[in-house]
Amino acid sequence: MMEPVSADDPTPRAxxxxxxxxxxxxxxxxxxxxxxxxxxxxARAIGPELVELQHDAEKAGASFHVVPGSRGLSGLVTAADEVLVLAEGLLPTAGDAVRLLGGPPAVFVQPAEAGIPAGFERIDLNQASAGMMLVPGRLVDRLMELTPDADPGSALLRIALQAGVAQRAVPDEVRLGGRWLLVRSEGEAQAAEDGWMARHTAGGPATPGPVVARMLVRHFGPALLHGGSASLVGVTTGVLFAAMALAAAWFGFFAIALVFAGVGWVIRRASGLLEALQSEALAGGNDNSWRDAAYELAFDVLIGAILVMASPSLPGELLFERWFAPIMLIGLLRLLPRGFPSEWSAWATDRLVLVFLLSGMVVGRVIDPGVPALAALLLLAGLVLPRDDEPGKRASPVG
Incomplete structure (x- = not known):
């Protein structure tokens, strides 16, 4: 953490x-x-950024040390250790990097024609450093023979190569496509962030709800992550739309209520995607699956309540009778995806599609027969569509 962003900006690249x-x-x-x-x-000095890193490291069970130069490494590294060295500003995809580290000590390299323009250090005519190496701890002692102002990373790279540590190339599929970068400036950090966000939101179901959620993450996610308010804004906005849906249903605007519920569901899904993205990228290890399941159930209950309020009350009708069709509809939508191919289950789990379909029934004044009819169609689909363990047709018994 010794390299500044620029001559005018002393902020370390890290x-x-x-x-x-x-x-x-x-x-x-x-x-x-x-x-x-x-x-x-x-690092030259301990600031709030390093204190934050220390808390994160110690929370994960690792000890954390800050030294002003290579001389400070003496006593912290033993000859029996293996030392993982990362160049300042290196931003690889963590999963790719960890997989590369599964072998013996190595200096990771890349073609010079790609690495030198990207800011990596040249090794020879054909090879450049990839900014990462795993070396025996005994080599760190040789840094004590150098002057105090020597660059520890560059010096240890040369020491490792002279000691015969193997060079191992970073595969193209790991290195290309913005997956292995050296971030040296604000502009490069912004470009890296755009690529990072695009990669993490590229996959997922192609149905309208998840697609809109991913669009929201790509457009508003970076600002929310930088502000540290992604979870709070997502939950607050989702709850606000849920409250608006209940208020609209209370006053008889059932179609609008269903749309509000759908928008709230999309916002909450986008918030969950942001949380998962951040947790995965930072190896947070927090399991939020129970919370996501709770939010999904809450929105399903909300949609069911709106349907009950939208259905006309008949003389002598019990509350359970009014709830029966919505419960069957929501229950089938939650059960059927568990055993069916993703191309079908994605539609059953997309609540944006559901609420627009139901709001159309409300506008067309067919919500009362429409809900049980939709539940019956889902039941029929469950009987007709092949399951995951039935790729084409049912197996015929032999013998």
Whole structure:
């Protein structure tokens, strides 16, 4: 953490932010995922950024040390250790990097024609460093023979190569496509963030609700992550739309209520995607599946309540009778996706599609027969569509 962003900006490159977190925080996630028990940062001074990193490292069970130069490494690294060294500003995809570290000590390299323009250090005519190496701890002692102002990372790279540590190329599929970067400026951090966000939101169901949720994440996610308010804004906005849906239903605007419920569901899904993205990228390890399931159930109950309020009350009709059709509809929508191919189950789990279909029934004044009819269609689909364990047709018994 010695290299400034520029001559005019003394901020260390490691403190540039990508996806709302410092590059150094991404690197900390990588070393923790690789199983490192001691984290050593080389920095001129201890500031709030390093204190934040220390808290995260110690929370994960690792010790954290800050030293001003290579001389400070003596006593922290033993000859029996393996030392994972990351260049300042290196931003690889953590999962890819951890998989590469599964072998013996190595200096990771890349073609010079790609690495040198990207800011990586040249090794020879054909090879450049990839900014990461795993070396024996005994080599760190040789840094004591150098002058105090020597660059520890560059010096250790040369020492490792002279000691015969193997060079291992970073595969093209790991290195290309913005998956292995050296972030040196605000502009590069912004470009890295755009690529990072695009990669993490590229997959997922192609139905309208998840597609809109991913669009919201791509457009508003970076600002929310940088502000540290992604979860709060998502939950608050989702609850607000749920309250608006109940209010609209109370006053008899059932179609609008269903649309509000759908919008709230999309916003909450976008918020959950942001939380999962941040947790995965920073190796947070928090399991939010129970909370996501609770929100999904809450929105299903909300939709069911709106349907009950929208259906006309008949003389002598019990409350359970009014709830029966909505319960069957929501129950089938929740049960059927568990055993059917993703191309079908994605539509059953998309509540934006459901609420627009139901609001159309309300506008067409067919909501009362429409809900049980839709439930019957789902039941028929469950009987007709092949299950995941029935790819084409049912197997014929033999013998």
């Amino acid at each position: 403190f540039l932010r990508v996806g709302g977190a410092m590059v150094a925080r991404h690197q900390l996630s990588l070393v923790l995922a690789a199983g490192c028990g001691r984290v050593i940062c080389i």
